Amino acid sequence: MDMPKRDEIVEIFSKAISGGYAIPHINHSDYGDLIAIAEAGREAQTPIIAAGTMMTTSAMGFDKISAIAHILASEGETPFILHCDHCPDPVLCKQAVDAGYNSVMIDASDKPLDENIAIVKDVVEYAHACGVFVEAEVGHVAHGDGASWDANVDEAVKLIEATGADALAVAIGSEHGFYKEPPKLNYDLLKQVSQALPSVPLVLHGGSGIPADDVRRAVRDGIRKVNVGTDVRCTYVAGLRDAIAEMGIERHTQDIIAFAQARAKEKIFDVIEMCGSRGKA
Template identity: 45%
Template sequence: MVVKREEIQKLFREAADKGIAVPHFNHSDFWDMSFIVEAAEEQGAPVIIACLPKVIDAIGIEKLGTVAKVVMEKSSIPIVYHLDHCHSVDTCLKAVDHGYNSVMIDAADLPLEENIKAVKKVVDYAHAKGVHVEAEIGQIKSAGEEGYTVESELAALEDAKRLAEETGVDALAVSIGSEHGFYQHTPKLDYALLEKIHGVIRVPLVLHGGSGIPREMVRKAIQKGIRKVNVGTQIRYTYIKTLGETIQNMGAGTHTADIMEAVKIPVKETLKEWIVTCRGEANNGWK
């Protein structure tokens, strides 16, 4: 089913009431998009399917939005299609016009005033069309990025509060020590900072860089106020690794559909593990 901003906000309110999080999975093409939908429907769990601007450049924003709209309409559960980590205001506005029901304007690398200005422009346009908006405060970098230290990028509490209040944004990604990509060291999350932000920010908080964070750490972050958990690298890695192994085992002459039927098994297992992590082992969530 296609959901608008109000229904997405309701999902987050339900997640807050139950002490769980909405799982967010990045996809790379239409095959892994279908894997995500299958896993979500089998688990009875609403999910956010997201693409990066890189995927838009490769496939096209109109094609992605059109296919996602069909997927959402045919799904028995709420599916959100989200543009992730977009640095361009114009691309965010195009996504709104092409069927995305959620967009993330990532202007966290700009000075606070410019970040607020960019987010406000997207919020004003998107909200008028019933589209949910996420922003970021405190830069969430990639693992191993030169010059990056966790301590230097932690979200500033007052900056987060100001951005949320002045823009009317619907969700906020906060830098509390997580990193994009597989970790080259033991992940360390600043739970004290998370609790402080959660205490003063009234919009749902988002944990980026879920891949590689131990499940118990993710669960603790959810308990401390995280309402959406983003996972991308682990999904893509499982997909590509299994694809390569399957082609080698079955042969390049095998039909693509038969190869993908085998590939989706481990990918869906990974997806389901994350769905369980977000809703809790005791299934204190959907279904």
């Protein structure tokens, strides 16, 4: 099947909202784990999102990633969404749209609210005209630097109403990367935002290392997209290391990659189970 357009993605999330589950979002770092994400989605019969950070997309290129993703989508019957993650630059967001991504995140969460709104609105207008889904962020989820602050309910409502963004990342105490100690998620804040924006998919960033029961509770309280990157990437890279150690460097590259992909898929299946999305395609 083709990668879904915005209206189809909206419907995918609408089903998640009514069904009380979340859509798994997995960050890829090369072509091997991108393929693993698509295969895991097909095998678990779940809609799934493969996302690239700015480091990944700048290294690999929007056009090449998109070309592979469209092929992967055509090989299965489960919805496969290609997402540009945490893009701080509207120009780059638009380049991803032009390259064939069907979902983008414009992240201006480090800006004052009015500036955040203006930037998000610009991207929404461009992306929606091309049938592309848009995620924004309110509050700020730290990127390993400890610079985070929780979302504000009034600001969340104002941003959505002013921009028409399709999904909203809400900072509720999580951070990107691994945690030294399990985070304390602000479930009360999550419930408040969910009640204020009942039809908007809320996104949990920084899923690596959050205890599974905490993720499940967040899903019960309104999270409809769970982002996991570091955990899967490290599992994939460790799989490459272990494959080389077990097989030796003379073993064909494809055998080594297949070993690492299998490891990554095991971790992706764990995320799918936390989201409760297995069989929801």
